[in-house]
Amino acid sequence: xxxxxxxxxxxxxxxxxxxxxxxxxxxxxxxxxxxxxxxxxxxxxxxxxxxxxxxxxxxxxxxxxxxxxxxxxxxxxxxxxxxxxxxxxxxxxxxxxxxxxxxxxxxxxxxxxxxxxxxxxxxxxxxxxxxxxxxxxxxxxxxxxxxxxxxxxxxxxxxxxxxxxxxxxxxxxxxxxxxxxxxxxxxxxxxxxxxxxxxxxxxxxxxxxxxxxxxxxxxxxxxxxxxxxxxxxxxxxxxxxxxxxxxxxxxxxxxxxxxxxxxxxxxxxxxxxxxxxxxxxxxxxxxxxxxxxxxxxxxxxxxxxxxxxxxxxxxxxxxxxxxxxxxxxxxxxxxxxxxxxxxxxxxxxxxxxxxxxxxxxxxxxxxxxxxxxxxxxxxxxxxxxxxxxxxxxxxxxxxxxxxxxxxxxxxxxxxxxxxxxxxxxxxxxxxxxxxxxxxxxxxxxxxxxxxxxxxxxxxxxxxxxxxxxxxxxxxxxxxxxxxxxxxxxxxxxxxxxxxxxxxxxxxxxxxxxxxxxxxxxxxxxxxxxxxxxxxxxxxxxxxxxxxxxxxxxxxxxxxxxxxxxxxxxxxxxxxxxxxxxxxxxxxxxxxxxxxxxxxxxx
Amino acid sequence: xxxxxxxxxxxxxxxxxxxxxxxxxxxxxxxxxxxxxxxxxxxxxxxxxxxxxxxxxxxxxxxxxxxxxxxxxxxxxxxxxxxxxxxxxxxxxxxxxxxxxxxxxxxxxxxxxxxxxxxxxxxxxxxxxxxxxxxxxxxxxxxxxxxxxxxxxxxxxxxxxxxxxxxxxxxxxxxxxxxxxxxxxxxxxxxxxxxxxxxxxxxxxxxxxxxxxxxxxxxxxxxxxxxxxxxxxxxxxxxxxxxxxxxxxxxxxxxxxxxxxxxxxxxxxxxxxxxxxxxxxxxxxxxxxxxxxxxxxxxxxxxxxxxxxxxxxxxxxxxxxxxxxxxxxxxxxxxxxxxxxxxxxxxxxx
Ligand SMILES: Cc1cc2nc3c(=O)[nH]c(=O)nc-3n(C[C@H](O)[C@H](O)[C@H](O)COP(=O)(O)OP(=O)(O)OC[C@H]3O[C@@H](n4cnc5c(N)ncnc54)[C@H](O)[C@@H]3O)c2cc1C
Ligand SMILES: Cc1ncc(C[n+]2csc(CCOP(=O)(O)OP(=O)(O)O)c2C)c(N)n1
Ligand code: SF4
Ligand code: SF4
Ligand code: SF4
Ligand SMILES: [Mg+2]
Numbered sequence: 015x016x017x018x019x020x021x022x023x024x025x026x027x028x029x030x031x032x033x034x035x036x037x038x039x040x041x042x043x044x045x046x047x048x049x050x051x052x053x054x055x056x057x058x059x060x061x062x063x064x065x066x067x068x069x070x071x072x073x074x075x076x077x078x079x080x081x082x083x084x085x086x087x088x089x090x091x092x093x094x095x096x097x098x099x100x101x102x103x104x105x106x107x108x109x110x111x112x113x114x115x116x117x118x119x120x121x122x123x124x125x126x127x128x129x130x131x132x133x134x135x136x137x138x139x140x141x142x143x144x145x146x147x148x149x150x151x152x153x154x155x156x157x158x159x160x161x162x163x164x165x166x167x168x169x170x171x172x173x174x175x176x177x178x179x180x181x182x183x184x185x186x187x188x189x190x191x192x193x194x195x196x197x198x199x200x201x202x203x204x205x206x207x208x209x210x211x212x213x214x215x216x217x218x219x220x221x222x223x224x225x226x227x228x229x230x231x232x233x234x235x236x237x238x239x240x241x242x243x244x245x246x247x248x249x250x251x252x253x254x255x256x257x258x259x260x261x262x263x264x265x266x267x268x269x270x271x272x273x274x275x276x277x278x279x280x281x282x283x284x285x286x287x288x289x290x291x292x293x294x295x296x297x298x299x300x301x302x303x304x305x306x307x308x309x310x311x312x313x314x315x316x317x318x319x320x321x322x323x324x325x326x327x328x329x330x331x332x333x334x335x336x337x338x339x340x341x342x343x344x345x346x347x348x349x350x351x352x353x354x355x356x357x358x359x360x361x362x363x364x365x366x367x368x369x370x371x372x373x374x375x376x377x378x379x380x381x382x383x384x385x386x387x388x389x390x391x392x393x394x395x396x397x398x399x400x401x402x403x404x405x406x407x408x409x410x411x412x413x414x415x416x417x418x419x420x421x422x423x424x425x426x427x428x429x430x431x432x433x434x435x436x437x438x439x440x441x442x443x444x445x446x447x448x449x450x451x452x453x454x455x456x457x458x459x460x461x462x463x464x465x466x467x468x469x470x471x472x473x474x475x476x477x478x479x480x481x482x483x484x485x486x487x488x489x490x491x492x493x494x495x496x497x498x499x500x501x502x503x504x505x506x507x508x509x510x511x512x513x514x515x516x517x518x519x520x521x522x523x524x525x526x527x528x529x530x531x532x533x534x535x536x537x538x539x540x541x542x543x544x545x546x547x548x549x550x551x552x553x554x555x556x557x558x559x560x561x562x563x564x565x566x567x568x569x570x571x572x573x574x575x576x577x578x579x580x581x582x583x584x585x586x587x588x589x590x591x592x593x594x595x596x597x598x599x600x601x602x603x604x605x606x607x608x609x610x611x612x613x614x615x616x
Numbered sequence: 617x618x619x620x621x622x623x624x625x626x627x628x629x630x631x632x633x634x635x636x637x638x639x640x641x642x643x644x645x646x647x648x649x650x651x652x653x654x655x656x657x658x659x660x661x662x663x664x665x666x667x668x669x670x671x672x673x674x675x676x677x678x679x680x681x682x683x684x685x686x687x688x689x690x691x692x693x694x695x696x697x698x699x700x701x702x703x704x705x706x707x708x709x710x711x712x713x714x715x716x717x718x719x720x721x722x723x724x725x726x727x728x729x730x731x732x733x734x735x736x737x738x739x740x741x742x743x744x745x746x747x748x749x750x751x752x753x754x755x756x757x758x759x760x761x762x763x764x765x766x767x768x769x770x771x772x773x774x775x776x777x778x779x780x781x782x783x784x785x786x787x788x789x790x791x792x793x794x795x796x797x798x799x800x801x802x803x804x805x806x807x808x809x810x811x812x813x814x815x816x817x818x819x820x821x822x823x824x825x826x827x828x829x830x831x832x833x834x835x836x837x838x839x840x841x842x843x844x845x846x847x848x849x850x851x852x853x854x855x856x857x858x859x860x861x862x863x864x865x866x867x868x869x870x871x872x873x874x875x876x877x878x879x880x881x882x883x884x885x886x887x888x889x890x891x892x893x894x895x896x897x898x899x900x901x902x903x904x905x906x907x908x909x910x911x912x913x914x915x916x917x918x919x920x921x922x923x924x925x926x927x928x929x930x931x932x933x934x935x936x937x938x939x940x941x942x943x944x945x946x947x948x949x950x951x952x953x954x955x956x957x958x959x960x961x962x963x964x965x966x
Contacts, residue, residue: 089624460622515846516806517651517834522659525639527626546626563850574626586651586834 036083038416073101122146132160134402135213137418154195226316236360252355653805653831684726684753703734756844763836774841
């Protein structure tokens with residue numbers, strides 16, 4: 015027998031909002047999509063900024079974990095273009111200067127050092143500056159932004175967008191010391207900062223130690239090469255280029271090479287396509303630019319003759335897969351030499367903490383990285399916090415932001431004498447949405463429109479300069495169609511068992527067969543006895559209290575609910591209602607109010 | 617604002633042999649009061665038609681007037697339909713069936729439509745053993761005209777404002793049994809597990825199949841003191857037989873103890889397995905069944921299940937010896953042999 019579902023736990027309804035739950039920073043996606051639908055771009059931008067800090071940046075280059083999670087992708091095959099819509103809000107917002115957080119005139123007298131000026135440190139600064147901290151950022155390079163500036167190419171992320179969103183943070187009086195690489199943690203600690211945040215990323219590109227590696231200067235490490243292009247130290251490349259590896263760095267390398275004059279670029283992958291690490295959209299964009307992606311080629315040796323790079327030897331592979339698509343066997347079926355002028359290694363990044371002394375209180379793990387607590391983000395040395403790629407290895411910007419928020423909470427609690435392991439809770443408010451018998455405050459009708467595609471600058475045009483942004487952003491038609499694809503997963507179906515007369519009206523009307531009234535049972539059994547079998551184990555089953563007339567239970571499979579509100583419209587007794595959930599996410603210094611349920615639609 | 621049920625559906629719905637999902641057997645969104653029992657009956661019909669793998673164009677929905685009679689708009693939108701005059705659905709169906717015996721006829725009626733204005737037509741359709749399924753969505757009131765007591769209202773049952781019904785009810789089940797109906801069932805709109813197999817059996821029966829379905833009117837007859845409310849019905853239902861429907865060439869998967877189930881072979885090769893819930897009840901013994909029903913009705917019970925079945929009786933066409941070819945498929949000369957042929961027939965009867 016399943017226990018009745020406890021929907022008062024804030025995570026229950028939060029999980030139903032698949033995108034928001036999947037977003038490391040828990041951005042309130044459906045809310046900002048509705049605001050865009052209403053033309054309230056500035057409000058939509060601010061909803062984003064509160065959680066993800068960099069909406070203009072992320073609206074272009076976010077890794078978008080929300081999209082594979084999006085319910086629409088289960089109901090049909092394509093998710094809502096959440097990331098594209100974020101950019102719409104950023105592109106069309108008005109002046110936000112009045113609405114930005116500000117540092118108080120009087121500081122709180124505490125000094126915090128932030129090492130590295132990447133997205134993680136910047137988020138910590140964003141959260142701590144308004145609380146009166148004196149913030150010192152130490153950045154090795156001459157510019158801020160970290161990999162967002164040095165590695166993400168300008169044709170994906172224009173510097174203007176980067177500058178604007180970073181300045182919105184730094185303008186709160188954050189002091190950035192450029193060209194100030196920290197070479198010794200011990201020395202920095204001697205400077206008596208009240209707390210230290212380490213946001214130094216994972217700055218080391220992985221090596222490929224095969225014969226010939228050091229015999230030519232035309233073999234480059236991807237992330238270093240991209241940085242050197244970004245700072246205009248590298249301006250050309252040979253006609254034929256091989257990229258080794260097929261992750262997102264490889265995608266940026268191959269497209270950058272094309273813009274520096276390469277004519278034939280091959281991305282060499284060891285395994286078949288389904289094992290690629292690159293996001294689908296990055297692969298598509300590279301292939302649109304006629305980059306050749308070659309599968310099943312395992313690098314064997316660099317071919318260098320008389321100090322001149324001639325190409326690379328590869329072993330041609332075949333793989334045998336099991337039913338789950340895992341490789342069970344591999345075999346070499348041949349060898350081949352692929353000629354080229356340059357080779358770029360894009361096979362991953364690593365952390366480098368040679369500048370943290372081993373005898374000053376930091377515990378190191380098996381990968382030679384400081385041990386960091388996943389909740390508090392604090393290292394074993396008290397008062398030193400980590401975030402972004404420096405904390406648990408290379409991730410992405412939105413994880414850096416999420417870490418930054420968590421670390422800021424810890425730093426503020428730590429410096430206010432509060433227990434940092436006592437995390438401020440997340441709450442969830444519910445509010446009524448009913449406006450009339452068949453009228454809701456949201457656009458509840460299912461819109462069958464297909465996902466809109468991002469328009470691109472023409473193939474000829476885009477290669478003229480390195481910094482021509484390829485993606486044009488959604489136009490009005492695309493925006494209007496795409497916003498309606500969002501299923502409003504935050505408008506929750508809320509059930510009151512005592513009111514149900516078991517008339518089946520909700521069950522018959524539900525278009526996606528989510529609802530069932532049946533005898534209670536164990537979850538595994540119950541999942542087979544529903545209007546449609548509930549096969550997606552990642553999605554919760556809601557189970558009600560026993561119903562008054564027959565003691566059966568109302569079961570809802572959350573998986574494919576399209577939040578159309580028809581169950582609530584057809585229910586004669588109001589046992590189902592549609593209430594909007596709002597997740598109250600804690601930030602440094604904010605007091606999270608107690609949860610409330612607002613009974614009247616406004 | 618919602619006026620329609622979106623086409624979006626669960627991506628893994630089962631499909632039947634025509635490649636259809638149950639959603640393909642739906643109709644327009646109901647305009648009945650939210651929570652009306654009739655809508656659940658609609659849901660059960662959709663399910664039964666899907667499971668029987670009926671080709672939508674091979675079925676005709678017939679009805680009279682009433683909330684119940686409106687419901688054919690809400691299912692099987694790809695089927696034929698005739699919404700006739702109040703109480704006249706049986707005669708229109710008789711005509712249609714006479715002309716095209718190949719269609720499956722599904723009549724939807726109400727207690728008002730069948731037991732008051734249409735009582736005569738109802739009785740004669742039974743007597744002719746017209747090959748049709750006849751559903752009475754029985755709520756004890758005239759729903760469409762705002763809740764007057766109907767002829768099925770129980771003595772003493774209270775109206776919404778409190779006055780008690782003064783006249784004895786007509787029970788369509790007892791009436792049908794006494795008129796010699798060949799398939800008589802009763803069910804409750806709130807029990808699809810019982811209703812769907814009953815509908816499948818009824819739609820497969822060769823002859824007149826009555827299913828009287830207690831179908832609460834949420835707006836005018838679902839209060840304290842009503843004997844047709846959801847609560848009262850649930851509290852007073854007495855299930856006497858359990859029906860399993862086994863499609864043609866279908867395997868009998870349920871485990872029946874020897875003698876515990878009575879198999880009834882239907883003319884299309886399907887089989888209905890009747891399991892007694894109440895040991896005293898035999899759905900093939902008409903006199904005993906009538907006696908049982910009278911006793912239990914007097915005790916205030918609503919007896920449900922497949923109450924009586926007789927697959928051996930000929931239907932209207934069988935009795936009349938009409939041609940196996942539907943009239944609509946006969947050519948003009950066969951249908952109308954001419955004045956001379958008529959004169960000859962008349963002469964034979966002089
Ligand atoms: C080619 C490439 C493309 C990418 N594309 C995307 C993308 O499209 N979307 C996405 O979400 N993520 C992307 N990423 C990942 C993303 O850039 C990183 O996850 C993110 O930038 C990490 O942020 P961070 O603040 O932890 O560190 P970083 O951005 O790495 O910033 C660290 C900063 O610290 C400085 N620093 C390092 N050591 C010291 C020191 N000892 N003293 C002082 N300063 C120091 C560095 O100079 C740097 O400025 C990409 C990564 C690469 C390599
Ligand atoms: C010839 C005729 N007489 C009277 C009416 C008015 N009338 C419409 S529906 C109805 C009764 C319907 O009751 P029932 O068949 O039980 O249907 P319900 O609405 O309860 O489902 C009556 C009397 C009519 N439409 N036509
Ligand atoms: S449909 Fe909208 S609310 Fe639901 S997961 Fe997708 S983007 Fe989020
Ligand atoms: S809102 Fe209600 S009717 Fe609509 S899909 Fe969800 S459960 Fe079904
Ligand atoms: S429509 Fe309302 S009363 Fe009817 S079964 Fe659903 S929740 Fe219960
Ligand atoms: Mg009625």
